[in-house]
Amino acid sequence: MTATISASVRARFRLDYPGFALDVDLDLPGKGVTALFGHSGSGKTTLLRAIAGLERVPGGYLAVNGNVWQDDARGVFLPTHLRPLGYVFQEASLFAHLNIRRNLEYGLKRVAEQHRKVSLAHAIELLGIGHLLERMPDALSGGERQRVGIARALAVSPQLLLMDEPLAALDLKLKGEILPYLERLHDELDIPVLYVSHSPDEVARLADHLVLMEKGKVLASGGLTESLARLDLPLSQHEDAGVVLAGTITACDTQWHLNCVSFAGGQLWVRDNGASLQQKLRLRILARDVSLTLTPHTDSSILNVVSATVIELGDDHHPALTLVRLDAGGTPLLARLTRRSAASLDLYPGRAVWAQIKSVALIQ
């Protein structure tokens, strides 16, 4: 294998199907979660399959944190079974005749002792499935099966984890149960993850980097925070467009069950969901939940008022509305307003405003 020095995932693939062409050239972070987002048929699964070597793409190139898995120009092509990766699908296909422990152990044999970075015990603990080990797959719920599938993918100590809509087959309640486990993986493991999702909520909670796909091409690739705030990308037109900011809990108001989250642009009060002081968390602020004023109001019910500057105004999919991109101390915010309000406030790039955000609207 040829070695490169960059700590990243480099993927270059061109593939032609009748009526569809994949044409990507990506340089992705070598750690953290990269979300692949795009309409159905935009090529997300095809890209994952090419990365896994399941789709043989002549002329392709793939290097994962310095290890070249495919470089056809040099005659390098690792078959799928030799690529140290984990692949999680919408539904975990477990062996029906093996109990959960045996399912998890299956596949471990091909991982040499010295390459085992994630122990089976650690994977079991991370996904909270210790109590299920002696059960048979048909005695598990869909959510439990999926947690086993994720643990199985982790247990082979992958250098890259591919997740293709791992929560898509689950109902909202089960999704809510599994997301915290995925957040733990994100926080505790150093494995780069490519995560296909249609859900802005999952992307907001898990991703660090965002790749937007359209018709087989990469429309944009960049950090999550910056990408979500771009008015030129279709994401901003979603009903639940908004930004994600990273903050730390710096105060607790036990009388009113509120926590104060400090971020680069100020402070926000959020509902106390059991987080502790100094805990880091992500807040999702939807554009429709942000209103603007020219002076800070103290006679309103809104607890959160942040000083910001208008960066740009952009079109919304509805002619009555406009999207305003703001900067709050280096943190981007989006506000969706009526054009009438924007006109009566006389908003223009550079104008100083106050962004009001209802506490109840903040998503943790």
Ligand SMILES: Nc1ncnc2c1ncn2[C@@H]1O[C@H](COP(=O)(O)OP(=O)(O)OP(=O)(O)O)[C@@H](O)[C@H]1O
């Ligand atoms: N083996 C194949 N032969 C021909 N066309 C294919 C093949 N595999 C995929 N395609 C086509 O490639 C396009 C991209 O499919 P792909 O499954 O990658 O999209 P996707 O973004 O993952 O979609 P979804 O979100 O619905 O899963 C589609 O038009 C699909 O029909």
